[in-house]
Amino acid sequence: MKVIDFKWPNGFKSGAVHAGFKAGDQLDLSWLVSDTISAAAGVYTKNQFQAAPVQVTKHTINLVHQLKAIIINSGNANSFTGDQGITNAHREAELVGKKLNVDPKLIGVASTGIIGKQLDMTTFTDGLDQLTLSDSIDAPEAIITTDTTSKKVCVETQIDGHPVTVTGFAKGSGMIHPNMGTTLGFIATDAAVDKDTLQQLLSAKIVNSFNQITVDGCMSTNDMVLTMANGAAGNQTITASHPEYAQFVDAFTYVLTSLAKMVAKDGEGSSKFVEVDVHHAANQADANHVARAIVGSNLIKAMLFGEDANWGRVVQALGQTDAQINLTGLAISIAGVQIIKNSQLQPVNMDALRKLLGQDHILIEVDLGSGDFSGVAWGCDLTYKYVEINAAYEE
Template identity: 50%
Template sequence: MQVLTTQKFQTVAFQWPAGFYSDGIHIGLRKAKKDFGWLFSKVPAAAAGTYTTNQFQAAPTKLTKNMINQDHQLQGLLLNSAVANSCTGQQGWDNALQEQRWLANKLAVAPSLIGVASTGLIGAQLPMDLIKNGLPQLTPTKSDAVTYAVLTTDKQPKTISVQCELSGKLVTITGFAKGSGMIHPKMATMLGFVTTDAQVDGDLLQTMLSDNVESTFNQITVDGDTSTNDMVVTLANGLADNPTLVPETTDYEIFNQALHAVLGQLAQQIAADGEGATKLVECNVLHAANEADGQKVAKAIVGSNLVKAAIFGEDPNWGRIISTIGATDAAIDIATVDIAMNGMKLVTDSLAVPFDEAAVKATLQQAKIMIDVDLHHGSAHGQAWGCDLTYNYVKINASYHT
C-alpha cells in the first residue's frame, strides 16, 4: 500500500457534489426557524451508515439503518428537527414508514432508497399533517438551507467541503452535521451527513466510514450522554466518473484521507458548539500501550466534568487530569506520565514541575485548549475533543422540554 506523506485534498467553499440537491424550510415544528428538509441524489448512491448504540434506538434511525443494510444504496433522506420520533411505539414506526413512502413518491423511486432522520424532543409523536403539507414545498436547490433545518440547541450548522483528484477526475466531498447536547457517540442528539460524487462500492464505503468514525465522531464528548437518534450517513453517487475505488491504491488513500478530514472537522465543530460551551478542548495522548488505550485516555480527559469545569474556570489544575487518567483501565506506568496544557509543561514523570501559573491561566482564555499527555508506555496515540462545562449548559438543559 502506498502511504501518502502530504495532504492531497483542499478545503473549498461549501458546495454540493455533482448530482446532489437539497432544501430546508419552516413548516411549524419549531418557532420561526427552519425545521424540515431533504437531501437527495439524482441517481441511486452507494450508502453507508453508523448508528447510536443506545438500546432505545429511534424509529427513523432504525428505518434508515435497515434500508442501508439491505444493499448499501440510498437516493434520498427526509430530515426534521424539533421532534425526535423516539420512544414513540408502533405509531412512531408507522409514521417513519409513511414519511419514507411520501418522499419515495415525490422522487418517483422505490421506498427502499429512502432514509429518514429526526432530532429533537424524545417521546413526542411527529405532527404528520405538518410533514404532509410541508413535503410539496421542498424544492431541489444547491443551497445550504438543509443544514439549518436539523439544528436544535446548536448555535450554527457544522459544514465542510473538500476536493481532491482521483485519476484526473475532480471529486467533491461535502458534509454537514448537527449536535450540541447529548453528545457522547458510540458508533448527541447528533446527526451527520456526508455526500460525495466519487465512485465507490457500497461495502467498501461502509468499511471506510466505520473505520474513520472510530477516530473522529466516536472521539468527541460534550456531556457523556448518548442519544437515541445518533447517526452518520454517507452517500456516494459516482457522478465524478472516477474509476471505482480499490483498496491499497493511491486513489483510495487520497479519498480516505479526505473523508477522514471531513469527519474530523465535523466532529470538532460539534464539540466546539457544545451546549453552553465557550472553549473547544483537544486532548492528544502519546506513547500509549495500544491505540485503544490512547483513545480511551484522551476521551476520558475531555469527558471529565472536573476537567471541563476547570477549563471553564481557567484553572490549570492538572490534578483533575492525572486522576482521570488513573480512573481508566488503560495500561499505564504511574511513574512516567507527562502533562502539558497549551504547550506548557505541568507534570513530568507524574510529578509537578515549576510553572508560571499566571501564564498558563492566561492561555486558558483562548477559544481552543490543548491538553497533551505522554504516557511513555508504548508507541500508540489517541486524540479526542470536548468542551468546557459552563453555567449555561445547566440552564439550557434545565428548560429543554419547556
C-alpha cells in the first residue's frame, strides 16, 4: 500500500458548486457519482434525533446495499425538520435520480450545517442544475462548515495484480463525539467488494477509527460514513476468504484512521492535537473507553491548552471509568515524561514538562497493568476560540 495524491478511483466522477446554502461564493453542494451501480455500506449517528438525510440514506442503503451516487450539501443540516424534512430528503434523491436517469433508491443524501431549518428546495434545485461530472476534486471543500481545512486521503494497493485505489474525504470540526463515526465521511474504491463484506468491514473498522475521536463530547444529529465500491479495478470480488483480503483491509483502515485523526486535529479552535495510547488493558472495550475518556476530559483539554502539567487530572479521568486497573501497577507518561510508575509518583522536572506541553502534538500514555489489550484515541485541546466559535455559530 502507498499513499498517493488525492484522486477519484476509476469509474468515479464528482462536481461541486455554490448553490447558496452558505453565504458568499463558498462551495456548498457536491456529488460523487459512480459510472456503474456500486456496492454500498454505511454507519450512522446514534443520536435519537437522526436528521432526515440520515434516516433516508440509512433506509436506502439497507434495502440493497447499493448506490449510484451521493449528493451532499453544507450550510443546512435538514435536521429536526419533521415530515417536511423527510419529504425534502426524498425529493433530493428523486431529482438526482432523474438527472442521472437512475432509480432514486440508488441515491444517498447527506447534509451538514444549522439544525432546525428546512432545506430550501429551490436553492437545491438550482444548485443541482449547475452540477456537472468531471475529475474535479473539489467535493471535500464543498462539505466543510467550521473546518479550517478539508480532510482527504488516497491510497493505492494491489489486488489480484490490479491496482486498487481507496479514496476518502470527510468533514468535522465541532459537535464531535462518536457513537458510530462522528462527522460526515465518504469512501470510494474501484475494488470489487462483496456488499455484505463491505458493510461488515466498515462496521468493524469504524470502532477503532472514527469512534475513537472526540472534540467536545457532543454527538451530531447528521453523522454518517458511507462507502461505495464499484469494481472498476477488475479484481476478483473481495470477501473475507479472498487471499488478499488483508491487503484491502489495511488500505481501507488506513483511510478511515487518517480521516478520523484529521477531524480530531482540526477541532474547533484547537491549538494542539492530542493522542492517548492505552496499554495492557483487560479487554479491548476497556482500552478504547479509557483512551477516549482521557482525550475527552474537559479538564485535561484545558490543562493542555494552558500548558499546565497538572497530571492529577489524568488520574481523575482514568479513575472515573469502570475499566479494570491494577491499582498498584499503573503507569502514566505525558509528552514522553514518565510521571507515574507502579502507581508511584516519579521525580519530574515540572518546568521542563511544561515546556514540552508547548508542542502542537501531545502524547499521553497510560499502562493499566491489567491485560494484553491496547487502544488509542485522538482529540484536541479546549481553547478560548472554541467558545468564541460556538457562542456565535449562526452569525
